[in-house]
Amino acid sequence: MNRVPPLGDGGLWQAVMNAAAGRCQCRGTCGKNHAKDGGRCPHIHGGYAHRHGGGTIHLIAAPTDPAGLLLPPHQAAALPKQRLAAWCPPCHDATRTTARKNQQASAQVAEPDALF
Structure with missing residues (x-):
């Protein structure tokens, strides 16, 4: 397996990849159930x-929690490895889009109706 670390903290990235056995850890938060692959992205x-x-x-x-994917980059980079997971780009992007939509929907519900 080709494990070229990113330019940032390669040790942290490597620890996350080792914990994930080099495989995406998405279990359906991207909108796919990954059923053909035992419930985990292949x-x-x-x-x-x-x-x-x-x-x-x-x-x-990137952050394990989908809501954590919306953190600013400097906050996400400061998370410990226990709060990070390995994501493939398609699962990461789809999960982040869903989290953003959920955040916007909850923000709209929380805002009171304007009178004028």
């Missing part, structure tokens, strides 16, 4: 994506 770091343009999969170490 993408592995250095593997090949067969859809959406293909190419080599480069896993990302």
